[in-house]
Amino acid sequence: MTSQVSSRSEQTDGTVVGEQRKPSGDKEVRRLDRVIIRFAGDSGDGMQLTGDRFTSETASFGNDLSTLPNFPAEIRAPAGTLPGVSSFQLHFADHDILTPGDAPNVLVAMNPAALKANIDDVPRGAEIIVNTDEFSKRAMAKVGYDASPLDDGSLDGYSVHPVPLTTLTVEALKEFELSRKDAGRSKNMFALGLLSWMYHRPTEGTEAFLKQKFAKKPDIAEANIAAFRAGWNFGETTEDFAVSYEVAPASKAFPTGTYRNISGNLALSYGLIAAGRQADLPLYLGSYPITPASDILHELSKHKNFGVRTFQAEDEIAGIGAALGAAFGGSLAVTTTSGPGVALKSETIGLAVSLELPLLIVDIQRGGPSTGLPTKTEQADLLQAMFGRNGEAPVPVIAPKTPVDCFDAALEAARIAVTYRTPVFLLSDGYLANGSEPWRIPEVDELPDLRVQFAQGPNHTAADGTEVFWPYKRDPQTLARPWAVPGTPGLEHRIGGIEKQDGTGNISYDPANHELMVRTRQAKIDGIDVPDLEVDDADGQAKLLVLGWGSTYGPITAAVRRLRAAGQSVAQAHLRHLNPFPRNLGEVLRRYEKVVVPEMNLGQLATLLRAKYLVDAQSFNQVNGMPFKAEQLATALKEAIDD
């Protein structure tokens, strides 16, 4: 889809970064600085695809953006029901933004269930586009509407656009010889065309996408394109839509560079491939499908030409087992999963701690406990990652803060794993995994050098003067043991989960040796070199520090901005390294009178902070499967300031 790529000549003014398609009529055009749109419909209505396409159009135009896909765990929940509603929220702006937005300015509701499930999030004054064709008595009764909300005044105060989307789509496709049912399926493209007109989105990308997606069914491709164009034209001609909107590119928000839109799971996958290349090691993924981590398995399996081996195992345990075996053989080994999978992998993670081999454990957190909420987000695996093993089994923990940061966090996790010869947890979550935002594509030669040296020969002189290899003789700096891979002559050795004698690695049940080994493994992890925590304390006057980790970065930062804009002083810091903590964390915490820790759990980081630093860190928690809203956080922080 190179047509979307801006040529250099278009950018002489440094601002134009996409091709806006302007309406040709003489309707009023208003300029907005930001818009939040939510597409909502039945699971089968193609709302995720519609949202993805609008996102791509928006990205190619150069707005800053942030997305929130929200869908049920069932592939096809019963049609027209509240549990079957799938939605996609997109926030885009002419300046830099941090979250998918709290409240939609526009709701597209493809049926009564979609309206009912989403209306509480939509503030009065917002625009609502409803597909009136779906508002039959039966469909409304199914979700508990006794009277039509379109007629009973319950939507007074909203700007409602009743549009017979299905009828219009079928009408537009009458030359295609499709059944009404089949033609009606393209109504999401009609809606996309209409919204694209409303916000002046570039359209070539979507047309090219449809041609490619339905390359084997050119009729279907043409029908979808026709529906998409009909939606655009409907906007131009109908009197119901009197105004269209411009949201200028966010050129000032973006440093110079080449950009693309990327989701967290894709960025994480690319980070793993990049880490393999930077470490000069073959990448090996052992994994078992689980929501919301499977995308990483799918993505990596596409890139065999990078030497990437992907192994879909018989279960979670075999997934990590195979990865650990590959690590023993000298691969950069990874296992990807979500919380329930981590529970199953715990024993093998303990073995990796004991073997002191590099291994990445990627946990895309979701709502728990047990099966919990597979498609919803949560941050409640932190303590599982920290402590969910038998014995003293410390494991470093890294958490990306945005979808884009998943790329860098993967490289950082790999750095720690190969440098310190340890399993490392990479804690992403469902919100980061599926959410997307613009990414400044890094130069490959800017990426960190992760090369490692395998052991090549003896490293110890025995009492009798012979040169021998000791698999547990450590690097005095990092405390890492040598990585001696099979195939290296003279270094034959045996490792295992039984306690090992310091140095030789032979089985040892000696009490003093066990104490030494337990403390040494802990000291190795505690000694990992992690950057100091940076604090954003704009005016230096803040008495309150808000400290987060992981995907709460966007909402917290947005809330902090609101408070500052309202004249409040508040300091903000965000932890990427959860184990070990940055060295200056204790000092930072003591600098402030109050510390508030917002988390999508019941206070797991706060528990760690209180235990380790004896500070009165206050939790602000939410466990509803959704990210924080900036407004709600801002209110909570304001209360903490005033308290």
Next chain:
Amino acid sequence: MTEATMSEGTGTIEALSLVPKAEAKQSMKDFKSDQEVRWCPGCGDYAVLAAVQGFMPELGLAKENIVFVSGIGCSSRFPYYMDTYGMHSIHGRAPAIATGLASSRRDLSVWVVTGDGDALSIGGNHLIHALRRNVNLKILLFNNRIYGLTKGQYSPTSEVGKITKSTPMGSLDAPFNPVSLAIGAEASFVARTVDSDRQHLTSVLRQAAAHPGTALVEIYQNCNIFNDGAFEVLKDKQQAQEAVIRLEHGKPIVFGTDSAKGVIRDSLTGDLKIVTVTEDNQSQILVHDAHAASPTTAFALSRLADPDTLHHTPIGVLRSVDRPVYDTQMSDQLDAAIERDGKGDLAALLAGRDTWTVVG
């Protein structure tokens, strides 16, 4: 494969063609580690260890390219005693770990040492999936029909009614027949041997080593502490005559004193049955075909053994067929992807197809 051709080196063994050869002639001593062997005196594991250490020089492989991976249990201490690379892992998971190693390092000869509890109980899932995938692994399953390391509970191969510490009134579980299980799990190579028969054990190891793909070797192994004499009927010369059916590819399946008994196919049921060999039925005696494409007869042979008395226990290679090897195919896919798409270009991957540029 005769011993003479084997000792020439590994050039003729497809399964090991990517594994570097030893530069000098090896001896059994080369494979003994400096660790003191700590099995109970009289344990059958000693005999298996000696047989493996004695057989390894025959392969002539660079020993740094040999890896033993084990799970948990008495037999799983095995890797500590081999002067090769080794990993003593966790309970039941050795086939999974070895799969990762073998599928990422085709230049290694990877062996799994496991027991009846490790492979068939806690690790049953990994065993069957390794077998169906046909990863280049050689799995030595030490079956002593008891849990030894936890001091004497019944195992998934213990006979029904067995009195143990956890079954004072007798075990209720029907046992697995590991060979039947392996054949059912699509194994391409399945054999059974006995710890005390060094010659037979070595010949089975030789055939397993030469097999491309997963080889499962069940080794009946005596636990002289918790289940002593479990296989006596197969070891006592007198009784073994009637109890053991020695399978050899291409040879008629006969056993007993003066080979008086044989195996024929029952024309009514299609099943196998044991008969006294007579002039009339001699022509119907089955000739063992380990390479038969269908697993049916191998499975039927495995069912001849009585799980209680072990009478009519077949030993030797029941099945050995060629099937695509997982790690070879995995590697071929990487090559095919490079052929098709060119070697991966990270910058191009990161850029993708939909980009825009911001200039200062």
